[in-house]
Amino acid sequence: MSQYVLRRLLIAVPSLLAISLVLFVVLALAPGDPFSELATNPNVPPEVQAALRAKFGLDDPIYLRYLHWLNAMLHGDWGFSFVSRMNVDTLILQRLPATLYVIGSAQILALLIAIPVGVYAATKPYSLFDQIANTLAFVGFSLPTFFTGILFILIFSVTLDWLPFVYTTDIKATGIRWVLEMIRQAIMPVAVLGLFQAASMTRFVRSAMLDVIRLDYVTTARAKGLGQTTVIIKHVMRNAMIPVVTLIALQMPAVFGGAIVTEQIFRIPGIGSLLISSILSNDTPVVMAVTFVFACLVVLFNLIADVLYGWLDPRISLR
Amino acid sequence: MAPLLEIKGLKTHFSTDDGILQAVDGVDISINKGETLCVVGESGCGKTVTAMSILKLIAMPPGRIAAGQIIFEGRDLVPLTSNQLDEIRAKEIGFIFQEPMTSLNPVLTIGEQIAESLRRHEAVTKKQALERTIEMLKLVQIPNAEGRVHNYPHQFSGGMRQRVMIAMALACKPKLIIADEPTTALDVTIQAQILDLLQDMKDRFGMAVMLITHAMGVVAETAQRVVVMYAGKVVEEAPVDDLFGDPRHPYTQGLIRSIPRIDLDSEHKTRLEAIGGSVPILINPPVGCRFAPRCKFAMNVCTEKEPLLREIAPGHRMACHLGDPNLGAAS
Numbered sequence A: 001m002s003q004y005v006l007r008r009l010l011i012a013v014p015s016l017l018a019i020s021l022v023l024f025v026v027l028a029l030a031p032g033d034p035f036s037e038l039a040t041n042p043n044v045p046p047e048v049q050a051a052l053r054a055k056f057g058l059d060d061p062i063y064l065r066y067l068h069w070l071n072a073m074l075h076g077d078w079g080f081s082f083v084s085r086m087n088v089d090t091l092i093l094q095r096l097p098a099t100l101y102v103i104g105s106a107q108i109l110a111l112l113i114a115i116p117v118g119v120y121a122a123t124k125p126y127s128l129f130d131q132i133a134n135t136l137a138f139v140g141f142s143l144p145t146f147f148t149g150i151l152f153i154l155i156f157s158v159t160l161d162w163l164p165f166v167y168t169t170d171i172k173a174t175g176i177r178w179v180l181e182m183i184r185q186a187i188m189p190v191a192v193l194g195l196f197q198a199a200s201m202t203r204f205v206r207s208a209m210l211d212v213i214r215l216d217y218v219t220t221a222r223a224k225g226l227g228q229t230t231v232i233i234k235h236v237m238r239n240a241m242i243p244v245v246t247l248i249a250l251q252m253p254a255v256f257g258g259a260i261v262t263e264q265i266f267r268i269p270g271i272g273s274l275l276i277s278s279i280l281s282n283d284t285p286v287v288m289a290v291t292f293v294f295a296c297l298v299v300l301f302n303l304i305a306d307v308l309y310g311w312l313d314p315r316i317s318l319r
Numbered sequence B: 001m002a003p004l005l006e007i008k009g010l011k012t013h014f015s016t017d018d019g020i021l022q023a024v025d026g027v028d029i030s031i032n033k034g035e036t037l038c039v040v041g042e043s044g045c046g047k048t049v050t051a052m053s054i055l056k057l058i059a060m061p062p063g064r065i066a067a068g069q070i071i072f073e074g075r076d077l078v079p080l081t082s083n084q085l086d087e088i089r090a091k092e093i094g095f096i097f098q099e100p101m102t103s104l105n106p107v108l109t110i111g112e113q114i115a116e117s118l119r120r121h122e123a124v125t126k127k128q129a130l131e132r133t134i135e136m137l138k139l140v141q142i143p144n145a146e147g148r149v150h151n152y153p154h155q156f157s158g159g160m161r162q163r164v165m166i167a168m169a170l171a172c173k174p175k176l177i178i179a180d181e182p183t184t185a186l187d188v189t190i191q192a193q194i195l196d197l198l199q200d201m202k203d204r205f206g207m208a209v210m211l212i213t214h215a216m217g218v219v220a221e222t223a224q225r226v227v228v229m230y231a232g233k234v235v236e237e238a239p240v241d242d243l244f245g246d247p248r249h250p251y252t253q254g255l256i257r258s259i260p261r262i263d264l265d266s267e268h269k270t271r272l273e274a275i276g277g278s279v280p281i282l283i284n285p286p287v288g289c290r291f292a293p294r295c296k297f298a299m300n301v302c303t304e305k306e307p308l309l310r311e312i313a314p315g316h317r318m319a320c321h322l323g324d325p326n327l328g329a330a331s
């Protein structure tokens, strides 16, 4: 098992290298660089500009710059943000917790809704419950997060004034008050992202359950007199979760995409909003590092999915 | 003596997009204690639906028991809820299904799948259930039962899986085993072994067996009594010797003629007499005899009036207008 994980991690190395190379080239070819601001600043003499450009190797050929970047990365040097004037890794570590907190809670919320609703709907197909669940899932799936986000802000912050609409990392409270405030300000972003995820996940879970329910071994289980609940949980759900796990893992990139939008709307200082502001200010090292972190997270979730897959399905041997 | 199981006028219908499909349409079958009854007929005759209706294992909806009684040990099962039937499933009536490859849950060990039946119906500890499971696996001759009990279904061959299914069906020592084409999906050599095993188990535990098959050869070897089904109806019923010695219904005669015979040389074997045509679709079936379109002896009355089951010798009943004294000059 640990050998399998190790091997999978080693296999991930070439793909991460390829991803980083593509990212690097795309960013290098994109218009604008971190010093474009200096070029238009009359207070900086051209000689100084040239010296700075030479120091950071900005005029070297792309492959040299890439090798430089890679070498620095491998030594734990993630680069320097010209805009924030701090090291990129410090910056990311500052921003990552907020993102993980919001995305993680949203995923948990989505699972807590999707699994029971999808399972129950599948046990009573075309019942009233099923039809309502299907309709809501369809609506939730069709409404983009930027729309529901703004709608939530209008209702719960502007009109009702129940929840704050700006997320802050420096809450002026301690102890239990701090915890409550953290939860309160996360409610809207988590709900927006979580409900959106739940909508598509409910549909996965329901259809995976329906695929399994009509299989022969479910009839075998019913012929043992086990009772509906045991049959559904022990025989149907366990098998239906196998494709669901894969689908959830494959959806992770979309989840991060959704998180970027959600962070913008609620002004959550996470790595999603860091990415947007860095792109707008041509802060290339940060853009590079954040995208790379996203890539690593996606690879990591795929690995987790494969391990879960092997645990759920004994026919797959993780060797 | 009252029969162990008595199916009376069973009608099981499915609602489909094209209309009501009358898969089982007025079937009477009874099984005595300790008896082996074969139910035979081509694919699509309603054998599986009849068997599954007994414990309400058909998909409902679209399926529905539209009429009839299923009396098991004096109690009608049709009005019972699924929860009430759970007390009878596996404990009183065990099931063996046709497809050993798909009838076991791939993510649970075979031991868990046998033991869960024991744990459900008997007050046994986990450890006792495991011991009983191993004992059952030994009975059905699975080598190295102590080790194999922890294996998953994909680690067994088709024949071995069917042995596991038999062990599972027998675990709670039911009074009746319903085996739905238990050998159809298996290789010919394995088929004989599985039938022998079923026979052994029956001799040992003395339960009644309802063996569903479409192979007349299997019937001749195992049955005491035979019920022939065609298009959702019983067309003939007789003790096995009477059925083979004096088959009366043209459909039964056709089935018997289609048995491959080893005593003929290969030239004759290739000229097996198959019954022409196929089982009709059971949505709005034709009036009269459902076999008429394929019957060599069909008369005018056959497409007008439905032949009812009538006794032609003790224990021998059939549903055909041929030689019906009540029909008089019409035939």
Ligand SMILES: Nc1ncnc2c1ncn2[C@@H]1O[C@H](COP(=O)(O)OP(=O)(O)O)[C@@H](O)[C@H]1O
Pocket (backbone or CB within 6 Å): B014, B016, B021, B023, B041, B042, B043, B044, B045, B046, B047, B048, B049, B050, B059, B062, B063, B282
């Ligand atoms: N779930 C179902 N929905 C609709 N029709 C069904 C269903 N199950 C069985 N049938 C129909 O019932 C008829 C009898 O099928 P079955 O009992 O499986 O035949 P047999 O076991 O004799 O081969 C067939 O025409 C089949 O199409």
Ligand code: SF4
Pocket (backbone or CB within 6 Å): B249, B250, B251, B289, B290, B291, B292, B293, B295, B296, B297, B298, B299, B302, B307, B319, B320, B321, B322
């Ligand atoms: S009733 Fe008529 S059609 Fe039907 S089997 Fe008898 S002879 Fe043939």
Ligand SMILES: [Mg+2]
Pocket (backbone or CB within 6 Å): B044, B047, B048, B049, B180, B181
């Ligand atoms: Mg069948």
